[in-house]
Amino acid sequence: MSARARILGWVLLVVLLALAGALVATHAVLRGQLDHRLDGEIYHETGKFRAYLTSADAATPGVPATVDTLLARYLERNLPEKYETFFSIVDGAAAKRSAADAAARLDGDRALVAELAKATVPAYGTVETAVGSARYGVVPVSVQGDSRRGALVIVEFVDHAAGEISDVLGVMAAMSGAALLVAGLVGWLAAGRILAPVREVRLAADQISESDLTRRIDVRGSDDVAALGRTFNTMLDRLERAFADQREFIDDAGHELRTPITIVRGHLELMGDDPADRRATTALVLDELGRMQRIVDDLLVLAKSGRPDFLAPERVDLADLTVETFTKARPLADRHWRLDGVAEVVVRADGQRLAQALxxxxxxxxxxxxxxxxxxxxxxxxxxxxxIWVRDTGEGVPPDSRASIFERFKRGSNAQDEDGSGLGLPIVVAIAEAHGGRVVLDSTPGEGALFTIELPVSDRSVPDHAPQEAPR
Ligand SMILES: Nc1ncnc2c1ncn2[C@@H]1O[C@H](COP(=O)(O)OP(=O)(O)OP(=O)(O)O)[C@@H](O)[C@H]1O
Ligand SMILES: [Mg+2]
Structure with a gap:
C-alpha cells in the first residue's frame, strides 16, 4: 500500500470514528430532550385537567355534573397532539377517547384499564404498546352526588416520537458519509499533488548513476519538499566531489608510480653480465623500490585519513610528545637543533599520528x-x-609555491632533489584535519619557514591532575 493510501486511510478512519461518536452522542441528547419534553407534556395535561375540574367550564348551568359528562366534555374540548392520546375511564371500564386517531389503542387493554382505574391520586408510569413504550399519567376524578369513579388517562407515545430522531440522525449520517467521501477524494488528490515532488526526487535519484553524478533535481519553491530536493542536490555535490577526488587520487598515484617502475624496468633490461654493472643496477633498483615503497605507504596513510579509524585518540601529554619527537629528530641530521618550549597540557589526540606529522x-x-x-x-x-610547530632558518617557502605545496604530489619550486614525492605536507594536513585542526605556514623566503599544527583543546582534554598555579 502506498504511503498516500495509508495516511489517507488512517485520517478517514479517525474522521469516521469521530462522526460515529457525534451521531451516538446526538442521539442520546435528542432522546433525553424528548423524554423530558413528553414528561413535561403529561404534567402539563394533568395540570390542565385539574384546572378544568375546578373551573366553571366543567359544569353546565342547571344540569348536575356527573363523572362521565365531565370527562366527555373535557375530551371534546381538548385535542391531543401528534404523539398523544387521551381517554376516560368510568367505573373501571374505558369510556370515551379523544377524537383524533391515536398511534396505538390503550383503552382496549382491559387489564391496563382496570389497573389504571384503581388510582386514587394522580399517578404516572410506562407501558408497552404496539408502537414501543409509552408514558402515561392518570388523574382520578369523582363528583359529589355521583357514586361512580372516573379517571382521565393521558398517554405520550415516547418511542413513536423518537422515530423523528432516527429520521434526523439518518439524514445526518447520510450527509456525513457524503462529506467523508468528498473529503477522501479531495484528500487523495491533494496528497497526490503534495507528494508529486517527492516522487520527482525519487525518480531523479533512480536515474542518477555513479557514472552520471552531474544530474540535479529541479528545485522550485521553498517548502519542505523543496528543502528535501536541495539537501539531495547538496549530497550529490559532495558525492560528485568525492568521486572526482577518488579518481584524481588514483590517477595521481598511477602516474607517480609509473616513473619508478619505468626506471627499474629500463635498468633491468639494460643490465649486462658485468658484476660491477650488476651491483650498480641492483643498488639503483633497490633505491627506486624503496621510493615506491614510501609512496605506497604515504598513499595508504592518505587513503586511510578519511576513515573513522584513522585516529586512535588517547590522552596525549603535549610536553612529552614535543620532547620525544625532538629526541627522535635530532640524530637525523647535523643541524643546530633547538627546543623552543613545551606546552604543559594534556589533549585528546592520536600521539603517534601527531609524531608522524611532526x-x-x-x-x-x-x-x-x-x-x-x-x-x-x-x-x-x-x-x-x-x-605544535617545526621552525627552520633555511631557505623558506617560495611565495609562488605557498598554496600548492599542501596539495598531493605538489612540490615547491625550491624542491631540487628527486627524493621527495610531494606527499609529506598533505599527510600533515590530513592528520591535523582529522583532529579538527589545521596547518598554518609562516615563511619569509631566505629566512626560513614555520609550520604550525593547530589543534582545538576541548574542556574534556584538560588533565584531571592539571597542575594548579600556586597562589602568590
Ligand atoms: N621547511 C621548508 N622550507 C622550504 N620549503 C619547504 C619546507 N617544507 C616544505 N617545503 C616545500 O613544500 C613542498 C612540499 O613538501 P612535501 O613534504 O609535501 O613534499 P616533499 O617534501 O617534496 O616530498 P615528500 O615529503 O613526499 O618526501 C616541498 O617540495 C618544498 O618545496
Ligand atoms: Mg616532505
Missing part, C-alpha cells in the same frame, strides 16, 4: 636547511588552541 615537517626542514642553520621544535597552548 617528523614529516622535520624531514622537510632538514631538506631545506644547511648544516649551520637551525631547526626548532616547540609547543604551546592558549585560548582553547594547542600549537
Amino acid at each position: 617528523l614529516q615537517l622535520v624531514s622537510n626542514a632538514v631538506r631545506h636547511t644547511r648544516p649551520e642553520q637551525q631547526i626548532a621544535l616547540g609547543s604551546s597552548a592558549a585560548g582553547g588552541t594547542a600549537r
Whole structure:
C-alpha cells in the first residue's frame, strides 16, 4: 500500500470514528430532550385537567355534573397532539377517547384499564404498546352526588416520537458519509499533488548513476519538499566531489608510480653480465623500490585519513610528545637543533599520528636547511588552541609555491632533489584535519619557514591532575 493510501486511510478512519461518536452522542441528547419534553407534556395535561375540574367550564348551568359528562366534555374540548392520546375511564371500564386517531389503542387493554382505574391520586408510569413504550399519567376524578369513579388517562407515545430522531440522525449520517467521501477524494488528490515532488526526487535519484553524478533535481519553491530536493542536490555535490577526488587520487598515484617502475624496468633490461654493472643496477633498483615503497605507504596513510579509524585518540601529554619527537629528530641530521618550549597540557589526540606529522615537517626542514642553520621544535597552548610547530632558518617557502605545496604530489619550486614525492605536507594536513585542526605556514623566503599544527583543546582534554598555579 502506498504511503498516500495509508495516511489517507488512517485520517478517514479517525474522521469516521469521530462522526460515529457525534451521531451516538446526538442521539442520546435528542432522546433525553424528548423524554423530558413528553414528561413535561403529561404534567402539563394533568395540570390542565385539574384546572378544568375546578373551573366553571366543567359544569353546565342547571344540569348536575356527573363523572362521565365531565370527562366527555373535557375530551371534546381538548385535542391531543401528534404523539398523544387521551381517554376516560368510568367505573373501571374505558369510556370515551379523544377524537383524533391515536398511534396505538390503550383503552382496549382491559387489564391496563382496570389497573389504571384503581388510582386514587394522580399517578404516572410506562407501558408497552404496539408502537414501543409509552408514558402515561392518570388523574382520578369523582363528583359529589355521583357514586361512580372516573379517571382521565393521558398517554405520550415516547418511542413513536423518537422515530423523528432516527429520521434526523439518518439524514445526518447520510450527509456525513457524503462529506467523508468528498473529503477522501479531495484528500487523495491533494496528497497526490503534495507528494508529486517527492516522487520527482525519487525518480531523479533512480536515474542518477555513479557514472552520471552531474544530474540535479529541479528545485522550485521553498517548502519542505523543496528543502528535501536541495539537501539531495547538496549530497550529490559532495558525492560528485568525492568521486572526482577518488579518481584524481588514483590517477595521481598511477602516474607517480609509473616513473619508478619505468626506471627499474629500463635498468633491468639494460643490465649486462658485468658484476660491477650488476651491483650498480641492483643498488639503483633497490633505491627506486624503496621510493615506491614510501609512496605506497604515504598513499595508504592518505587513503586511510578519511576513515573513522584513522585516529586512535588517547590522552596525549603535549610536553612529552614535543620532547620525544625532538629526541627522535635530532640524530637525523647535523643541524643546530633547538627546543623552543613545551606546552604543559594534556589533549585528546592520536600521539603517534601527531609524531608522524611532526617528523614529516622535520624531514622537510632538514631538506631545506644547511648544516649551520637551525631547526626548532616547540609547543604551546592558549585560548582553547594547542600549537605544535617545526621552525627552520633555511631557505623558506617560495611565495609562488605557498598554496600548492599542501596539495598531493605538489612540490615547491625550491624542491631540487628527486627524493621527495610531494606527499609529506598533505599527510600533515590530513592528520591535523582529522583532529579538527589545521596547518598554518609562516615563511619569509631566505629566512626560513614555520609550520604550525593547530589543534582545538576541548574542556574534556584538560588533565584531571592539571597542575594548579600556586597562589602568590
Ligand atoms: N621547511 C621548508 N622550507 C622550504 N620549503 C619547504 C619546507 N617544507 C616544505 N617545503 C616545500 O613544500 C613542498 C612540499 O613538501 P612535501 O613534504 O609535501 O613534499 P616533499 O617534501 O617534496 O616530498 P615528500 O615529503 O613526499 O618526501 C616541498 O617540495 C618544498 O618545496
Ligand atoms: Mg616532505
